[in-house]
Amino acid sequence: MNAKKRAKYEARARIIKAMAHPTRLFIVDQLAHDEQRCVCELTEMVGADMSTVSRHLATLKEAGIVEDERRGTQIHYRLRVKCVLNFFDCVETVLERNAKERMELLR
Amino acid sequence: MNAKKRAKYEARARIIKAMAHPTRLFIVDQLAHDEQRCVCELTEMVGADMSTVSRHLATLKEAGIVEDERRGTQIHYRLRVKCVLNFFDCVETVLERNAKERMELLR
DNA sequence: CGTCTATTTGCAAGTTTAGCCAAATATGCA
DNA sequence: TGCATATTTGGCTAAACTTGCAAATAGACG
Numbered sequence: 001m002n003a004k005k006r007a008k009y010e011a012r013a014r015i016i017k018a019m020a021h022p023t024r025l026f027i028v029d030q031l032a033h034d035e036q037r038c039v040c041e042l043t044e045m046v047g048a049d050m051s052t053v054s055r056h057l058a059t060l061k062e063a064g065i066v067e068d069e070r071r072g073t074q075i076h077y078r079l080r081v082k083c084v085l086n087f088f089d090c091v092e093t094v095l096e097r098n099a100k101e102r103m104e105l106l107r
Numbered sequence: 108m109n110a111k112k113r114a115k116y117e118a119r120a121r122i123i124k125a126m127a128h129p130t131r132l133f134i135v136d137q138l139a140h141d142e143q144r145c146v147c148e149l150t151e152m153v154g155a156d157m158s159t160v161s162r163h164l165a166t167l168k169e170a171g172i173v174e175d176e177r178r179g180t181q182i183h184y185r186l187r188v189k190c191v192l193n194f195f196d197c198v199e200t201v202l203e204r205n206a207k208e209r210m211e212l213l214r
Numbered sequence: 215c216g217t218c219t220a221t222t223t224g225c226a227a228g229t230t231t232a233g234c235c236a237a238a239t240a241t242g243c244a
Numbered sequence: 245t246g247c248a249t250a251t252t253t254g255g256c257t258a259a260a261c262t263t264g265c266a267a268a269t270a271g272a273c274g
Contacts, residue, residue: 020120073220162233221270
C-alpha cells in the first residue's frame, strides 16, 4: 500500500475512530433524537466528569460529526452529518448475527 | 447512563472499533472487491509484517466482520457482513463536507 | 469591573493498541 | 517421520487513548 492510499485509509479511519467509543456513540445517538444538547445536559446523561464529556465532544467535532453553537453561557452540540446513524443499523446486524452464531455453536 | 445501557453501547463500540484502523479498513475494502484472500496475499498488499496482518484479521474476525476458512496450508478470509461497506459512503460524505467547509473558511 | 456559570485545557496515571521479531502451531507432502 | 510453507501467538516497546482533578477561559450580568 503506497503513501497516497495509506493516507486515504487513514483519513477514513479517523472518522470511524471518532465513533469508536461507547460514550461518543451514546452522544451521537442522543443527538439523533434530541436535535441538540448542551454540554451540561450530555454530562448529566452520560454520568462522567464534564471535562471528559467535553473532550469526547471535541473528538466528534474534530472529525466533523457534530458541530457546536454558543447560546449565551452554554454551548450546544448537534449532529452535522446524519448518515452516521446508518452505522447503528449495520452494527446491530452484526451483533444479532454474532448472537445467532453463538447460539448455534451451543447446540 | 446505567450499566445495561452502557453495555449496549460498549458492544456497539467494539464493532466500530474493529473497523477504526487504516489497515483494517483497507482489508475490508479489499475483501469487498475480491470476495476472499489468504493472509499471505493481504500481507503482500498491506506491506506490513504477516504477524501484524494476522492480528488485524483476528480483530476483524473477533468482531464478526470477517470469517475465515482453511484451504490446505493457507487460510482465506472473507466478509461476513456486507453492510459494513455502507460505512465507506458515509465516511466519504463526512470527508467531503469537511473539505468543503475548510475551503469556505479560507475565503 | 468583579463575579458566577458553562466549558475547555493542562497534567498525570492507568489502560489499550500497534508493530516487529522470534518461537510455536498446523498442514501438506515426500 | 521429517521438512517446508502458512499462520498464529508470546513478549516487548513505543505510541495513543481515557479519565478525573485542578486551573484557565469565555460570556453573561449586576
